[in-house]
Amino acid sequence: MSSFHRILVGWDGSRDARQAFRTAVHLAEELGAEVVVLAVLKRRSRAEAADEVAEEMAERRREVVAEMEAQAHHDAVSTAVRIRQEVIEADQTTPAFDAYVREHGFDLVVVGRHGVDRAVHPRIGGVSEHQVLRGSCPVMVVGSS
DSSP, X not given: OOSOOEEEEEOSSOHHHHHHHHHHHHHHHHHTOEEEEEEEEEOOOTTSOHHHHHHHXXXXXXXXXXXXXXXXXXXXXXXXXXXXXXXXXXXXXXXXXXXXXXXXXXXXXXXESOOTTTTTSSSSOHHHHHHHHHOSSOEEEEOOO
């Protein structure tokens, strides 16, 4: 029996994140695990009008969830796999992702090698690097081919 019951996937819509999702779903099918797909949306400037920021963030949330659902549909994910989408807002992505992992007790984190900020982190993404070096559970880093 596997010790991986709860798998977290980091989501930013990148090609590597999509591959991480496919990998996590495949593992979940084999192991009977739950998959949580987490997107951390970076908050916009606080100088903008609060109602505009809230409306924009709500729209971004809807878009991200729609991307996640489209990926699950595209990959023809079995209905036997339990998938839950989570979208949180934060000033900084890496600490927010790390806190979510720690607070929710995951058995495995699956992240893409590169996120959308590939130019900033050419070898491995910032969230991925942090999880590998300081994560609270096993981490699988996946790259698209």
